[in-house]
Amino acid sequence: MPPLGDLIARLSALHPKQIDLNLERIHRLLHQLGHPERKLPPVIHVAGTNGKGSTIAYLRAILEAANLSVHVLTSPYLVRINESFRLGRPGGGVLVEDTELRAVLERCERANDGAPITIFEIQTAAAFCLFSMHPADVVLLETGLGGRLDATNVIEAPLAAVITPIGMDHTEFLGDTLIQIAGEKAAIIKRGVPVISAEQAPEATAVIQQQVRRMHASLHAAGEGWHVNVERGRLVYQDERGLMDLAAPKLFGRHQFDNAGLAIATLRAIDAFRIGAAAFEAGVVGAEWPARMQRLASGRLVDQAPPGCELWLDGGHNADGGRVVAAALGDLEERVSRPLVVIAGMMANKDAGGFLANFAGLTRHIIAVQIPARDNAMPPDTLADAARRLGMRVETSSGVEAALRSLTRLAYEVPPRILITGSLYLAGHVLAANGTPPK
Numbered sequence: 001m002p003p004l005g006d007l008i009a010r011l012s013a014l015h016p017k018q019i020d021l022n023l024e025r026i027h028r029l030l031h032q033l034g035h036p037e038r039k040l041p042p043v044i045h046v047a048g049t050n051g052k053g054s055t056i057a058y059l060r061a062i063l064e065a066a067n068l069s070v071h072v073l074t075s076p077y078l079v080r081i082n083e084s085f086r087l088g089r090p091g092g093g094v095l096v097e098d099t100e101l102r103a104v105l106e107r108c109e110r111a112n113d114g115a116p117i118t119i120f121e122i123q124t125a126a127a128f129c130l131f132s133m134h135p136a137d138v139v140l141l142e143t144g145l146g147g148r149l150d151a152t153n154v155i156e157a158p159l160a161a162v163i164t165p166i167g168m169d170h171t172e173f174l175g176d177t178l179i180q181i182a183g184e185k186a187a188i189i190k191r192g193v194p195v196i197s198a199e200q201a202p203e204a205t206a207v208i209q210q211q212v213r214r215m216h217a218s219l220h221a222a223g224e225g226w227h228v229n230v231e232r233g234r235l236v237y238q239d240e241r242g243l244m245d246l247a248a249p250k251l252f253g254r255h256q257f258d259n260a261g262l263a264i265a266t267l268r269a270i271d272a273f274r275i276g277a278a279a280f281e282a283g284v285v286g287a288e289w290p291a292r293m294q295r296l297a298s299g300r301l302v303d304q305a306p307p308g309c310e311l312w313l314d315g316g317h318n319a320d321g322g323r324v325v326a327a328a329l330g331d332l333e334e335r336v337s338r339p340l341v342v343i344a345g346m347m348a349n350k351d352a353g354g355f356l357a358n359f360a361g362l363t364r365h366i367i368a369v370q371i372p373a374r375d376n377a378m379p380p381d382t383l384a385d386a387a388r389r390l391g392m393r394v395e396t397s398s399g400v401e402a403a404l405r406s407l408t409r410l411a412y413e414v415p416p417r418i419l420i421t422g423s424l425y426l427a428g429h430v431l432a433a434n435g436t437p438p439k
Contacts, residue, residue: 003098004081007105012119014112021149021173025117029125030154032111036125039132041071042272043139043155047147047185048164050321051198051259054251054289055164056140058263062283064092066275068137073127073152075120075144078291078315078428079437085127088136095439096130104129120144124151138273146174148187161189161217162266163197164259166204167320172349182207189215196266197221198258220269228261230254235284237264246281252293253328260284290438291315291427293328299434304404308415310338313431315424317346319354325421326358333362338417343403344387345369346378346422352386355422359392366394367403371426383422400430 012018030037044059046052053074063070069088077083085096104126112122124144131139138159143150166182174181182204189195189211197208199222212219220226226239235246235257244264249256263283267275296302296311305311310332316325329340340363346352356366368384371377380396387394397403400420407416420430431437 004102004105007102008081008119011105011109011122014114014122015116015118018118019120019145019173020118021146023149023151023154025115026121026124026151026154028115029108029112029117029121030128032113033108033125033129036128036132037154040128040155041131041136041139043141043158044160044162044266044270045141045143045152045155045158045188046162046164047143047150047188048162048198049167049169049181049185049318050316050324051164051255051262052142054256054259054287054292055162055262056142057251057287057289058249058260058283059140059266060086060093061287062263062267062275062280063138063273065282065286066273066279068273069093069135071131071134071136071139073124073131073140074142075123076424078424079432081123083438084123085130087130087134100130101126118151121151143188145170146184148184153188157190158193159270159272160266161193161195162262163188163195163200163208164262165198165320166200167318168351168354169318178203179207186211189217191215191217193217194269195219196262196269198262199223220265222258222261222265226261226265226268228257228264230257235260237261239265239268241268244277244280246277247285249284249287251287251289252295253324254331255324255327260287290431291424293325296434296436299436301401301404301430301434304401304408305418306408306410306412306415309407310415310417312417312419313427314419314421315427316421317350317355317423319351319358322355322358322421325419326362329359329362329417329419332417338414339363339365339412341365341367341407341416341418343367343369343397343400343418343420344383344422345371345380345400345426346383347371347374347425348376348378348382350378350423352378352383353389356387356392357390360390364391364393366392367406368394368396369399369403369426371423372399372429374425377425400426401433
């Protein structure tokens with residue numbers, strides 16, 4: 001069992017539902033803890049369906065390039081729970097150590113006194129305790145699910161509310177229309193606080209605009225208040241304050257230009273920081289975020305794949321996430337043509353057909369696998385049926401390792417490009433099995 005595994009298992013047993021959106025429990029626990037959420041450095045609150053983690057990665061990298069210290073709460077983690085908690089330090093943040101994380105989680109456990117509470121609520125309270133004890137210039141706070149009833153939505157006056165692209169996901173919790181989902185996300189908007197929004201579908205834009213008016217906030221929307229484009233392979237950002245011509249992000253894919261642009265727009269909309277062009281460029285170029293079109297160049301799994309192949313990993317798990325990954329694969333194909341194989345594993349509550357449809361024009365070879373150690377993972381046969389309905393050639397395998405080994409027995413004129421995708425839980429398993437967990 002991992003060093004903190006016993007404690008996490010005990011805390012996870014405090015509530016029968018892993019997801020139960022409700023603010024009463026977190027308010028109660030924070031009261032028992034002496035309201036650490038009121039003692040935080042200034043907070044930038046980030047909600048949305050896709051791109052939250054990447055946008056936060058750009059925000060952190062830019063702020064740190066400007067010599068500012070940054071606390072970060074993100075979820076879910078891939079391999080170790082420590083990944084969710086980054087403590088700001090001069091010169092760059094660090095993941096919280098096991099000893100300090102255990103101490104703060106046990107403090108929250110004592111304050112909770114056995115009452116029902118979800119593991120994410122405990123994690124959020126622990127983050128507030130950690131961040132209130134360590135000085136920093138800013139906190140980057142990612143919602144766990146939705147916004148209105150998310151445990152992070154107890155911050156009364158953030159520096160800014162950031163909304164990444166909103167799409168259809170978690171419909172069983174957030175509603176089955178884009179308007180309903182956008183309403184949940186837009187509820188992080190607070191009175192008088194600047195709102196920075198990525199480009200959205202018209203229905204989502206209307207909901208965000210309505211909430212902005214209701215809260216007497218200011219809206220900085222992509223395509224209106226600011227613009228980001230790719231020109232000659234570079235990122236060109238423009239708003240009312242001027243234009244910046246920056247190097248391309250290291251994170252791969254056209255969507256990463258948009259995520260970087262959203263981070264830039266956020267920091268230029270906040271009066272608290274004065275950041276120069278050099279820090280913006282250093283942050284855009286230096287940002288890292290695992291399992292988002294991540295090239296695996298070495299490791300135990302790479303050694304099991306066909307010699308000379310490209311092995312890519314992405315945690316995308318909904319239709320919009322699949323769309324941007326497919327676009328990135330299309331760009332790779334234009335540069336260097338290779339046969340594409342998609343190894344996919346998904347959770348049972350996901351739209352497998354909507355996700356896989358994005359790859360129908362790129363490959364007909366899908367290998368469906370089970371996500372290990374997840375009770376609510378989608379059976380490979382169910383995932384395979386969704387692929388067959390799209391006219392794809394599909395097979396099932398007992399796992400990622402077996403799928404990679406099976407590909408070595410095929411005769412390729414050109415070594416294939418292999419994408420492992422469909423779930424962040426699967427991505428975490430892959431990084432652990434490959435021996436390359438996030439640092």
